[in-house]
Amino acid sequence: MTNIYDFSVTDIRGHARSLEAYRGQVLLVVNVASKCGFTPQYAGLEELQRELGADGFSVLGFPCDQFGHQEPGDESQIQQFCSTQYGVTFPMHAKIEVNGPNAHPLYRWLKGEKPGVLGTEAIKWNFTKFLVGRDGQVIKRYAPTDKPASLRSDILAACKAAE
Template structure:
């Protein structure tokens, strides 16, 4: 059975990393976009990161341009935007696809482990969130309308 440690991803700076490096941490994996109505959730994600990072929590944000062309920029421009507008300090990964034939293997796995409403595997919009426990298993999927602060008690339970 796979865990998140079985995947490799590319950071926003282009470095390939193994998610095995995140073993033992509670993770929140999110597909993001800079021009979305949910973009202000970056503030809440940063708040969670600041509140829980010393206890072994990390946010992994994956920009995605598959929903309404809301993330057309490249990785460097995305990082600059997030720094200027939200002061983000958690890791921004390289832009990915989350649905379709070009979907990142990590997101195919996440969707399979935690399907959406009515069993759909498709991610419907930006800021879909997946909570991963310390063993690297998907605990829960949250829709885009669920604000980050609502995840606090679930994160606390895993820490």
């Protein structure tokens, strides 16, 4: 796989979706969870989506239950939580694994493109973020502690880079 558009995912409603549909957009790919100390970041992610969506930007949320069983619900429960608690409008996807032998191919690729601290590829916790440019290549990886608002200037730069 050479860019993010080579991958297919399953949306939160169970439909297969090609990421080709996002060609030319700047993407922020995030593994999310509903019962995590970082869960309030949903609000910041949604703010970025609403503010920058018209500029060709989208957050892509991927629920994951690999960290402290902090995403115990099924897709319907996750969707309802995101909608009622945070008004999420950005695309949400079916629950996936981001580490280990059953890691989704998208996440295997993302981690290989931008390893973490000291070159480790493993995702350390919920709300690890990957910024992907309009060319489908990973620009930067962010830690779970990086608040969405702190990514704004990088996202804006990526949105302007290949207009």
